[in-house]
Amino acid sequence: MLSIQITTGSDVPIFRQIVEQVRAAIACGKLSVGDPLPSVRALAAEIVVNHNTVAKAYAQLIRDGIVESHQGRGYFVAERREIFTKAERTRRVNVMIQPLVSEAALLGFSGEEVLAMVEKQFSKMVASNQGNR
Amino acid sequence: MLSIQITTGSDVPIFRQIVEQVRAAIACGKLSVGDPLPSVRALAAEIVVNHNTVAKAYAQLIRDGIVESHQGRGYFVAERREIFTKAERTRRVNVMIQPLVSEAALLGFSGEEVLAMVEKQFSKMVASNQGNR
Amino acid sequence: MLSIQITTGSDVPIFRQIVEQVRAAIACGKLSVGDPLPSVRALAAEIVVNHNTVAKAYAQLIRDGIVESHQGRGYFVAERREIFTKAERTRRVNVMIQPLVSEAALLGFSGEEVLAMVEKQFSKMVASNQGNR
Amino acid sequence: MLSIQITTGSDVPIFRQIVEQVRAAIACGKLSVGDPLPSVRALAAEIVVNHNTVAKAYAQLIRDGIVESHQGRGYFVAERREIFTKAERTRRVNVMIQPLVSEAALLGFSGEEVLAMVEKQFSKMVASNQGNR
DNA sequence: GTGGTCTAGACCACG
DNA sequence: GTGGTCTAGACCACA
Structure with missing residues (x-):
């Protein structure tokens, strides 16, 4: 079970906290390639933030190439790729x-x-x- | 001669880039106590930004107590004070x-x-x- | 409800009048820690000034460490800290x-x-x- | 002999320092009604400021009604008038x-x-x- | 909806 | 010439 901890009142925007914690979870092996992420609405409800905020975080993860969305099925950890030299x-x-x-x-x-x-x-x-x- | 390099389209706002570069110049001794900073409008023309943007950057430096302004004369590197606890x-x-x-x-x-x-x-x-x- | 009174044409700039009245409100307890300030654009509309002028006043209050801003949520009275020597x-x-x-x-x-x-x-x-x- | 002390680098503009010191000199009896003030150029040379700055200070004193200018003769302490209630x-x-x-x-x-x-x-x-x- | 940044351009204060 | 303030209006980021 992926657990995300949000610190409100920090300088770091909430969507970025989500992004970083998902990335960290993947990096340390808590999530493996192909594993599903919580649905946008489920995660939004769990950590009590606007679902737009979660959607934005997921969009960022997709842009970074570490998560994939499969229409109608949800979000999944993508095959690891080195992005930066x-x-x-x-x-x-x-x-x-x-x-x-x-x-x-x-x-x-x-x-x-x-x-x-x-x-x-x-x-x-x-x-x-x-x-x- | 202080040279400021601006990267437009960066995620770092222009006024922050100015602040950081002036701060670096003072920290590493390129600018000493009493030295004048480039005038607001001259610097604005040089790096091709609005003069308000430069003014905002300089205002930030004043808040931090590392430069002073003198009406009609310009901005100068301030004497170092212990401002913060x-x-x-x-x-x-x-x-x-x-x-x-x-x-x-x-x-x-x-x-x-x-x-x-x-x-x-x-x-x-x-x-x-x-x-x- | 915080009410700000502006005197245009005074020798005291508008943004300073705002700063001083918010400061007075906090100092005398009309605003307590955690209380939200009026939104930048709402206050600007109310006292009929440009929103940048209000933003400048609020920025000044942040520098002094007596209010905090949270992107997308607004400005709030900050907890009191000993910032200055x-x-x-x-x-x-x-x-x-x-x-x-x-x-x-x-x-x-x-x-x-x-x-x-x-x-x-x-x-x-x-x-x-x-x-x- | 009227002695004016200028503090450069103060928050108080130079022209205002001149105004206040002339007013103080009159208030404490160093200058009496009808006494001449130093000429603009003489005072400017003495305290090493731009002569426009001295002229501005004298203009302010005239506006406040405590100094009079006599065309071609110079500036003189005016008859004392109560201005503010x-x-x-x-x-x-x-x-x-x-x-x-x-x-x-x-x-x-x-x-x-x-x-x-x-x-x-x-x-x-x-x-x-x-x-x- | 909130705040954050930037521009263009005006007008005033100071030296 | 310098800095200081303000406006009008645009565009972006965050929730």
Whole structure:
């Protein structure tokens, strides 16, 4: 059973939280190729959000090529495909790192402090992912 | 001479791109305390955006206390002040770290890889700082 | 129900009038943590200004950490946080006091009279706070 | 000899600083009715500002009725006239007090603290005025 | 329906 | 010349 946890009031839009959690579920093996996703309406009811929001998340997953829709039957995990090259993935992460280091430096943090904070967030995330298993 | 590069059609709004690039320039020492920023309308003409967009970016920099405006004279890099409490500064950095680690993990990077990338960006900033002295 | 009164043609810009009245409403308890603010376009229509002007005022309130925005849902009074250092908070209050005492002196008021007027406004705010509980 | 002290980099525009200091000089007797003011160009040279700025300040003083210009001879202190009623003067001060108390309350200051800060600024202003005599 | 961004262009304040 | 404010109106993102 796929469990999605929504944090309202976060900076991350709800549809994106859904997208990321489905992707994470696939990445960690909770969902395998061919497995069905919950129906839009069922998931919307379960996590208490507008069904448009769930539909949007699923649309995004399809666009990213990791989910397929079969007309009238529902949504299914697609065959895994590598979409981004290593260079592209590195670029995407660096785009987020650049503003972070500027901001941190201006706020008076040292490199070591920032690294410690990143590491902490990383372990926190890993921990919460394991809690979902 | 401060050069700002804008990518239109990006998911990052123009005014944020300006903010981040000015912040980076200050953080790495390309701009020092007291240095003038390009005038609102001059920069707007140079990067071909509306002057309100530049004004919005500069206003953001003022809120963060890193630049000052003087009516009729222009914008200048402000003296560094301790504006925010430790808790607030930590919160601000974590707000940027959270999406970073989550995105990096989805793209298949390990914690070590992310830490290495962050460290690299940090050193790059420090290095360009010394180059400007 | 929050009612905002705008004086056009004043030397105080419209967006600042909005900021100050929302701030006053929160300070005196007319708006409590979690309460929604009027929607940007609804308030703009009500006080007959451009919606950008209201948006600018609300953005200012966000910078000060006293309201939050949630995409697609609206603006809400934020939980109180200690954002600014003691020095910064003192600086901000003094920035408002300085023109006040200078103007009051030019208008012929003594220090005692000004203190009495400040105290009166303070009690008025506290009183209306209790009236709202 | 009238001495004007300009603080550049303040929130208060230069022309306003001139206006207020001339008004203060008249109020405290340093300038009497009929006394000449420094010429626009002389004062501009002395305090190192644009002569348009001085001209603007003098225009404001004329508008307020406390200075007169005699074509070709210069500017002179006019016969003192009461311009604002007591109610109007009180209103003007209260307009500045209201935002102050809201801001101070939201920043976590008590009424006593604010009163102390106002008193301090008042004495500081009086002290610096006496220093000019 | 909400908020967020951007443009074009106007008018005012300051130096 | 500089910055500051405001309008009218467009288009996008989110729920």
